[in-house]
Amino acid sequence: KAGVTQTPRYLIKTRGQQVTLSCSPISGHRSVSWYQQTPGQGLQFLFEYFSETQRNKGNFPGRFSGRQFSNSRSEMNVSTLELGDSALYLCASSLVGGGNTGELFFGEGSRLTVL
């Protein structure tokens, strides 16, 4: 079974630009969430999607947004990039609706560098 797939793995942007990151969850997983990982702040929750609806949102500015498609794939977008947005962005999926649904499975991440 394929794991969580994130693209691109690496990207470099300049301040003021915007970026879109993509995530394909594990087949059958309908819940997708995004996390930002930085050396200073660690892993922080960005938002969670289920059935194309945002269910929960972390404490990030409105420049961070996301969406989920009918096939459960998700994208996140960061507009007007700042230097502090440089981070590893991780997507996680989980099986919702039965069993041990607390288990999140992470992708390898998209490493964003803002210059």
Next chain:
Amino acid sequence: GQQLNQSPQSMFIQEGEDVSMNCTSSSIFNTWLWYKQDPGEGPVLLIALYKAGELTSNGRLTAQFGITRKDSFLNISASIPSDVGIYFCAGQLIQGAQKLVFGQGTRLTINP
């Protein structure tokens, strides 16, 4: 917001030694998860704990969900070189929700 205090921040041990790390919180969590992250990779789930007092093993790894629901520990027995990495605890306030609160991580280094 909620915070998890994970300790120690780093460990330097000899191969074959046992390892212990723990997480504490001021908040009650319904689920505790332990992850391992290798450089350039995403976190990999090691153990999930769902009930207070639960003790769960996964090979040489053993983790427990504290009785107060505010803490958890992870033990690794007979460490081997591939155990090197960063270990994270994560708490889940609502079982099944995807919002996790993570500890700051324990970096494990093993001297062969």
